[in-house]
Amino acid sequence: MSVARPEVAPPVEAAAAGITPRTILEWIGNLPLHVAIIGLTVAWIVPTVGLLVSSFRPLSAFATSGWWTALSPPFNFTLDNYQHILSTSNLGTSFFNSFMISIPATVIPATVAAFAAYAFSWMRFWGRDWIFLALVGLLAVPLQVTFIPILSMFTSLGLNGTFLGIWLAHTGYGLPFAIYLLANFFRALPADLFESAEIDGAGTLTVFFRIVLPLSVPALASLIIFQFLWVWNDLLVALIYLGGTPEVAPLTVTLANLVGSLGQGYQYLTAAAFLSMIVPLVVFFSLQRYFVRGILAGSVKG
Amino acid sequence: MASVTYDHVVKRYTPETTAVRDFNVEVADKEFMVLVGPSGCGKSTALRMLAGLESISEGQIRIGDRVVNNIAAKDRDIAMVFQSYALYPHMSVFDNMAFPLQMKRMPKADIDTRVRQASGILGLDNFLKRKPRALSGGQRQRVALGRAIVRHPQVFLLDEPLSNLDAKLRAQTRIELQKLHRDLETTFIYVTHDQVEAMTMGDRIAIMYDGVLQQVGTPDDIYDHPANRFVAGFIGSPTMNFVSVTLQNGTAKASGFEVNLPKSVEAQRGILGFRPEALTDRVQDGAAVEMKVDVVERLGSDQFLYGQSGGDAITARVDPRLKVAPGDSVRLGLDTRSLHLFDGETERALI
Numbered sequence: 001m002s003v004a005r006p007e008v009a010p011p012v013e014a015a016a017a018g019i020t021p022r023t024i025l026e027w028i029g030n031l032p033l034h035v036a037i038i039g040l041t042v043a044w045i046v047p048t049v050g051l052l053v054s055s056f057r058p059l060s061a062f063a064t065s066g067w068w069t070a071l072s073p074p075f076n077f078t079l080d081n082y083q084h085i086l087s088t089s090n091l092g093t094s095f096f097n098s099f100m101i102s103i104p105a106t107v108i109p110a111t112v113a114a115f116a117a118y119a120f121s122w123m124r125f126w127g128r129d130w131i132f133l134a135l136v137g138l139l140a141v142p143l144q145v146t147f148i149p150i151l152s153m154f155t156s157l158g159l160n161g162t163f164l165g166i167w168l169a170h171t172g173y174g175l176p177f178a179i180y181l182l183a184n185f186f187r188a189l190p191a192d193l194f195e196s197a198e199i200d201g202a203g204t205l206t207v208f209f210r211i212v213l214p215l216s217v218p219a220l221a222s223l224i225i226f227q228f229l230w231v232w233n234d235l236l237v238a239l240i241y242l243g244g245t246p247e248v249a250p251l252t253v254t255l256a257n258l259v260g261s262l263g264q265g266y267q268y269l270t271a272a273a274f275l276s277m278i279v280p281l282v283v284f285f286s287l288q289r290y291f292v293r294g295i296l297a298g299s300v301k302g
Numbered sequence: 303m304a305s306v307t308y309d310h311v312v313k314r315y316t317p318e319t320t321a322v323r324d325f326n327v328e329v330a331d332k333e334f335m336v337l338v339g340p341s342g343c344g345k346s347t348a349l350r351m352l353a354g355l356e357s358i359s360e361g362q363i364r365i366g367d368r369v370v371n372n373i374a375a376k377d378r379d380i381a382m383v384f385q386s387y388a389l390y391p392h393m394s395v396f397d398n399m400a401f402p403l404q405m406k407r408m409p410k411a412d413i414d415t416r417v418r419q420a421s422g423i424l425g426l427d428n429f430l431k432r433k434p435r436a437l438s439g440g441q442r443q444r445v446a447l448g449r450a451i452v453r454h455p456q457v458f459l460l461d462e463p464l465s466n467l468d469a470k471l472r473a474q475t476r477i478e479l480q481k482l483h484r485d486l487e488t489t490f491i492y493v494t495h496d497q498v499e500a501m502t503m504g505d506r507i508a509i510m511y512d513g514v515l516q517q518v519g520t521p522d523d524i525y526d527h528p529a530n531r532f533v534a535g536f537i538g539s540p541t542m543n544f545v546s547v548t549l550q551n552g553t554a555k556a557s558g559f560e561v562n563l564p565k566s567v568e569a570q571r572g573i574l575g576f577r578p579e580a581l582t583d584r585v586q587d588g589a590a591v592e593m594k595v596d597v598v599e600r601l602g603s604d605q606f607l608y609g610q611s612g613g614d615a616i617t618a619r620v621d622p623r624l625k626v627a628p629g630d631s632v633r634l635g636l637d638t639r640s641l642h643l644f645d646g647e648t649e650r651a652l653i
Contacts, residue, residue: 192388195355200449201376201405210401214392 051277055081055270062267081271085258090246091272094254098232098279100163101250105170106228109178110220112171117182118208122194132183138176146172147240154241161248166241173237174227185219186212221287229280251276304366304379304456305331306352306489311361313347313513321347323513325361329506334483334490336504340536341495344513346461349493353382353459365456376405381450382459385466387442389434389449395421396430399448413452420448423482440471451486460492464499476502497537501525509533526640531649534575534642540606542642543581545614547574554643558612561589561636567643567652575642578606578619581634588635593618595630607632 054067056077061070070076085091119125120132150169151160159165189212197207213220235252242248249257255272258265306329313322322344329335337345350356352363354375362369370378381402389398396417403413421427424444434442443463450458463479464472480503483490494500500507501521509516509524509532517529528534534542547554552566554574561574581591593616595609605622608615618634626632643653 190386190388192384192386193390195353196382196384196388196449197390197401198355199353199375199380199382200402202401206405211390211392 048277051270051274054267055274057081057267059267081267082275085268085272085275091251091254091275093246094249094251095275097248098250098252098276101166101170101238102228102231104163104167105174105231106224108167109171109174109227110224113175113178113182113223114213114216114220115208116175116179117186118212120179120183121186122207122212123204135176136180139180143173143237151240160241161243161245163248166238169237169241170227170231170234174230178223178227181223182216182219185216189215225283225287228283232276232280304489305329305333305364306335306457306491307362307364308348308352309362309364311348311351311363312359313344313351313356314359321513322351325515327508327515327518329489329491332487332489334480334492334503334505336500336507337491337493337510338495338497338500338504338507338536339510339516343510345493345495345510348510349382349459349461349491352378352457352491353380354378379456380459381453381455381457382461383443383446383450383463385462387434387446387463387466389442389445391434394431394433395426395437395445395448398434398445399452402449402453416452416454417448420451423451423485424448439467440475443467443475447482451482455488457489457491458486460490462494463492464494465496479503497539501537507537509536511536527651528575528642529651531573531575531644531651534644534651538577540578540617540619542575542577543614543616544644545574545611545616546646547572547643554641556612557614558593558610559589559591559636561638561641563643563653564638564641565653569643569645569652572646572652573644573649575644576636576640578617580637580640581616581618582637583620583624583632583634588638591616591634591636593632593634595626595628595632598626598628 050067053070054062056079057067057070058076058078058080061076120128150172154160154165159168193211193215194207197211202210232250233252234250235256238250238253239256242250242253246254251272255269255276258269258272306327308325308327311322311325312320314320325344325348327335337348339345347356351358352365352370354370354373358371362371364370365378365380390401393401399417399420400413403416408416417430418427421430424447426441426444426448429437429441429445434445437445443466446463460479464475467475476499479492492499492503500509504521506518506520507524508518511532517524517533519527524533524537528537531544535544545556547556548571549555549563549567549569552563554561554563554572556574581593591611593607593609593611595607597608599606599608600622602622605620605624605626607618607620607626609618610616618632620626620632620634641653642651644651
C-alpha cells in the first residue's frame with residue numbers, strides 16, 4: 001500500500017492534449033480484453049432477455065415468430081402465462097421448498113467448512129496434510145456414484161424425501177470444495193497476525209471468530225454464493241433424495257414436471273423459469289461486490 | 303520490570319539444522335539490548351524463543367527468576383512488535399490497541415484509560431477511529447508500539463520494527479524509541495540487521511553470526527575492541543580494512559606498507575585490521591601508507607577514498623577539504639593506536 005507515498009501527478013501536457021499516442025496504444029492494448037468482456041456479457045444477457053420477453057408473449061405469437069420480433073411494434077404482451085402457472089401449478093410451495101432446501105444446505109456446509117479449513121490451515125495435528133489431500137481427492141469423485149449407497153442408507157434411517165436428508169446430502173457434496181476454497185484463503189493470511197494474537201492472549205476460538213472470520217468475508221461470501229446457486233439450481237440431487245413428492249419438491253423439480261405434464265406449453269415454462277431465475281440474480285447482484293473486494297489492505301507492510 | 307537470561311539455549315529444527323547454538327546472554331533490568339547480525343544468523347529465532355513463538359530445544363530462558371520454557375506466550379508478560387506490525391486490518395486503531403487488554407478481560411474503563419494514555423504518548427489521539435490501511439507506515443508502526451505499551455509488559459521485544467520505514471522516518475523513530483525506552487523504564491530487546499541501529503540505540507549489543515553469539519558489549523567496547531574479524535567487519539561503516547600481513551620483530555609487513563605494532567604478538571602471519579578513520583591525512587606521526595585512489599566519495603562532513611596500497615584494497619577517511627581526484631596517489635598516516643590484528647585461521651583478535 002502506498003498511503004504514505006504521494007501519487008505521481010500525470011504530466012500536464014498529456015492531460016491538456018487529451019488524446020496522445022500513448023493513450024491510443026493503451027486503448028489498443030486493452031482491446032482484446034474489452035472485446036472478450038463485451039462478448040461474454042452479450043452471450044449471457046441475450047438468452048436472459050429472450051426468456052424474459054418470451055414469458056410475456058401469448059402462445060400464438062410464440063409459435064410463429066422469434067422473441068426479438070416482439071421488441072418492435074405492434075406490441076403484443078400478456079400476463080396470461082404468469083397467471084396460469086401461479087394458479088394451476090403449486091409454484092408457491094415449490095418456491096418455499098427451494099428456500100427451505102437452499103438456505104440450510106448453504107449455511108451448514110459453510111459453517112462446518114469454516115471451522116475445518118481453520119484447523120487445516122493453522123492448527124497442527126497428526127496426519128493433517130494427508131487428510132487434507134484425501135479431502136481434495138474427493139473433489140474428483142462424481143456424485144452419481146454416491147447415489148445408491150446413500151439412498152439405501154437414507155431409506156434405512158427414514159431420511160428419504162425429507163428436508164434433513166437433502167441438507168445432509170448437499171452438505172456432503174459441498175464440503176470438499178468449501179474446505180478447499182476456505183483453507184487456501186485462510187492459509188494466505190499473514191502468519192504474523194496469528195502470532196501477534198497468540199502473544200496478545202487470544203485463544204484458538206477467539207482468533208477464529210475475531211480475526212479469521214472478519215478477514216475472510218470475501219471468501220465466505222463467494223463460497224455462500226456458489227453453494228447457494230448450486231443448490232438452488234440443482235435438479236438431480238433433489239430428484240434422487242426427495243423423489244417427485246410435490247409437498248417437498250423444489251422449483252427445479254416442479255419446472256421439470258411442468259414440461260412433462262403440459263407437453264406443448266412452452267410459454268408457461270418461460271414464465272416459471274424466469275421466476276426461478278430471480279432469486280439467483282438477486283443473490284448474485286447483492287453480494288457481487290465481495291467477489292472483487294479484498295479487505296486485507298493495510299494489515300502488513302507500509 | 304525484569305531481567306532476561308538465556309542460559310545455554312539451543313534451537314534445533316532438525317538434527318542437522320541448528321538455528322541457535324549454545325546462546326548465553328544476560329539482559330539486565332531496564333536495559334536496551336540489541337541483537338544484531340546478518341540475515342539468517344538466528345537473532346530472530348532467539349527472540350521468538352523468548353516470546354514463546356518457538357519451542358526451546360535445549361537450555362533455559364528466564365524472565366526475572368521465572369523459567370519460561372513451558373509457559374505460554376500470553377503468560378510471559380512480554381509484548382512484541384513485529385516487522386510487519388501485524389495490525390488487525392479490520393479493527394480500528396483503538397480496537398487494535400485494546401485487543402490484548404480485552405483478552406485479559408480488563409474492565410472497559412481501564413482499557414479506555416490505558417489506550418488513551420498510550421495514544422497520548424505516541425501522538426495517535428487523532429487516529430483512534432481509523433483503520434490501519436488509512437494510516438501511513440510511520441503511524442502503523444506507532445500503533446504496533448501502542449499495542450505493546452498498553453500491556454505494561456516486563457519486557458518489550460522488537461523484531462526489526464524500523465525496516466519498513468523510509469530512511470528519514472527511520473532515523474526519527476530511532477530517537478523516539480530511545481526516548482520511549484527512557485520514559486517506560488522497561489527492558490527492551492531489539493532485533494535488527496542494521497549495525498547503525500545497533501550502535502545508536504543499544505545500551506549493549508549482542509552480535510550473532512551463523513547461530514553463534516560472537517560478542518556482547520557496549521557499542522564503544524565492540525567498536526574499539528572487536529573480538530574477532532567478523533565483528534570487526536560487521537560493525538562500522540565503511541567497513542574496516544583487512545590486510546594480510548607477515549609479522550617480524552613487532553612489525554607487520556603488508557604488500558604496500560609496514561607498520562610497528564603497539565604490542566608484540568606470537569605469530570608469523572595474520573590479518574591487520576584498521577578502520578578507515580585510522581588511515582587519514584590528520585595523523586602524521588604513524589606509519590606512512592601510499593595509496594592510489596580509485597574512487598572518491600564526498601559526504602560533506604567526510605570524504606572517503608577507496609583505492610589500493612600495494613596489492614590490497616583499502617579505504618581511508620580524510621578531511622573533506624582535501625582535494626583528491628581518482629587516479630591520484632596520496633600519502634596518508636596510519637594511526638598505530640587503533641590497529642587490530644586477527645589470527646589468519648581462527649580470525650580471533652590478537653590485538
